[in-house]
Amino acid sequence: MFDALAESLESAWKKLRGQDKIRESNIQDALQEVRRALLAADVNLQVVKDFVTEVEKQALGADVIAGVKPDQQFIKIVYDELVKVMGDTNVPLAQAETSPTVILMAGLQGTGKTTATAKLALHLAKENRKTLLVATDVYRPAAVDQLVTLGQQIKIPVFEMGTDANPVEIARQGLAKAKEMGVDTVIIDTAGRLQIDGNMMAELAQIKETVQPHETLLVVDAMTGQEAANLTRTFHEQIGITGAILTKLDGDTRGGAALSVRQISGQPIKFVGVGEKVEALQPFYPERMAQRILGMGDVLTLVEKAQEEIDIADAAKMQEKILKAQFDFSDFLKQMRLMKNMGSLGGLLKMIPGMGKLSGEQLQKGESELKKAEAIISSMTKEERQNPDLLTGSPSRRRRIAKGSGHSDSQVTELVGKFMQMRSMMQKMGQGEMPEMFGGMGGMNRPAQPGWRGYTGAPGKTKKKKDKKKKGFGTL
Structure with missing residues (x-):
């Protein structure tokens, strides 16, 4: 990005x-x-x-x-x-004084509108808001089924009346159902088209008139560049929108959409989609985006991701184990999998100041090293993971692990040696800063030029890959 x-x-x-x-x-x-x-x-x-x-x-x-x-x-x-x-600052979603808050989702086909609807519902669920999704796209094949499936995945109910009902009537009854259920928010997924046309706009205007939304959000594809801004302006002039959601910011976008939407349309970007997974939606903060563009990183977003995934009590126990040199391979594997829940390796590293220049090749090598480490650790017995000292003086154990993981004896020996070095270094750090525990392999991931050193100690190796955690929700 x-x-x-x-x-x-x-x-x-x-x-x-x-x-x-x-x-x-x-x-x-x-x-x-x-x-x-x-x-x-x-x-x-x-x-x-x-x-x-x-x-x-x-x-x-x-x-x-x-x-x-x-x-x-x-x-x-x-x-x-x-x-x-x-836009100077983040513009939060409106919240009605009397529930439910109604959010109307609009956009063209292919922008990821239905997925963005589910992403927004999950984002609100993390804020303890109860949501109902309403499927009014009766035209695109399987659009209703897609929203129902996404709703089941994130455990959020979906109101639908099939594909034969009138979209305006579905929206009206969906809103009534939301009031009956006592939910905080209802999100209405409307039909998209391959291009703007009169019928689509007329139907959208009718739905809007019927449900009187507090927010009308236009979902636009960031990869369309400045055309995304022009589309936002057109929808605002004809329908009246309150903001935009930019999708596919994790792709090969050149940035024109993020820098043009507010100025051209006059409407704020409220959220950005940064991946295909349902968890990959972030509130849009202009100052954080500017920092990323200028290679300054985005530490605040990184911290927020960490807060979602890390249990404070568990982290305190982990710190105590580190200080006493009791950190073992089970702990390390747990940290790796925890970090995977936070997102992709490239996405996370670019939030760290100075790491934005890491190349795709460097990130790929780093991911490869982490997958290798995970495979090796997974081939250890429970006793070996909890007591790494067993491996330092036992070539036969290392050979068995190498065979089970599909790697060489030397690779297993190297990983064990570096882990022991890292554990020793962490103990010496005492109560001080421990940036490398978060990254995985301690001193092996020190910043270097042009990249970071990874498990093998070669320039450019980086930290580990992370895949975002799925939380899930149901249908009516």
Whole structure:
């Protein structure tokens, strides 16, 4: 996500390195690089023009700050403008004074609208809000079945009347059912089309008039670039929307949608989809997105992910074991699987400041190393996992584990050796900071240039892959 944009913007900072201060004479090349980067990211042309003009104005009018280099000052100005363009701050969902809150989902086919509906329901469930999903898309084959299946997966009820009923009537009865059930929120999944047409808009307007939603969210595909912003504006002009959900931000998106939607449509981005899994929906924070674009990471989102998955009491016990050098392979395997629940390796590492430049090849090597480690540990007996010392002096045990895991004796020996080193290092850290426990293999994952060292100690090896946890919900 935004890799190409971040790379292009970095060349802009380089234009100002070695300068003593920002001047009109030396800023033009940097501004030209910013302009090129935004256009290449498929940001709307008018947004680009306004953005560059404002950056230039702020840069030339900025006071010289002692100890801050011109390129650093310029980065801060670009960061502030990125945040401003994307909306300054997160805009939360509206919540009705009298339940239920009604959310109407709209969008074209192929944007992931039905999946986004289920993702939003799961997000609200994590906030202890009870939700009912309503399936009104009677046109797309299996659309109703898809929502019912997703509802069962996340254990959230779905109201549907089949494919022969009128969508407006389904929406009306679905809302009545929600009131009868006493749920907090009802989310109505409407029909999409391959393109905007009069019939679709008329039906959507009729449903909106019938249910009087508190939120009308347009689901748009981030990979369509600035066209996503134009689509948002069209829907807002014809139907009236309160915000957008950008999907597929984990794909090969160039960033134009995120940087154009608010400015062109006037409506905020409220959520972003960052994966195919039902858990892969995040509230949109302009400042966090700007940090990712500029390679600063996104520590707050990373912490929030961790808080969802990590039990505080369990973490305290783990810390005590580490400090006493009692951390074993069972604990390590548990940490690996816990981190998998938080998301993909690439997605998590790019939230860590300085890790955004890791290449796909480096991430792939890191994932491979972690899969190898998991296979080896899984081939150990319970006794061996709990007492790693048994493996240090027993070649026969290591040979058996190697055979069972499909790896070589030397790979097993290497993993055991590095684990023992890590455990010793963690004990020495005492009550201090322990960043590597979170990452897996302790000292073996120290930052290096250009990447991190992984299990083999070779440049570029990284930490482990994580797959998000599924929580699930049912149907009526």
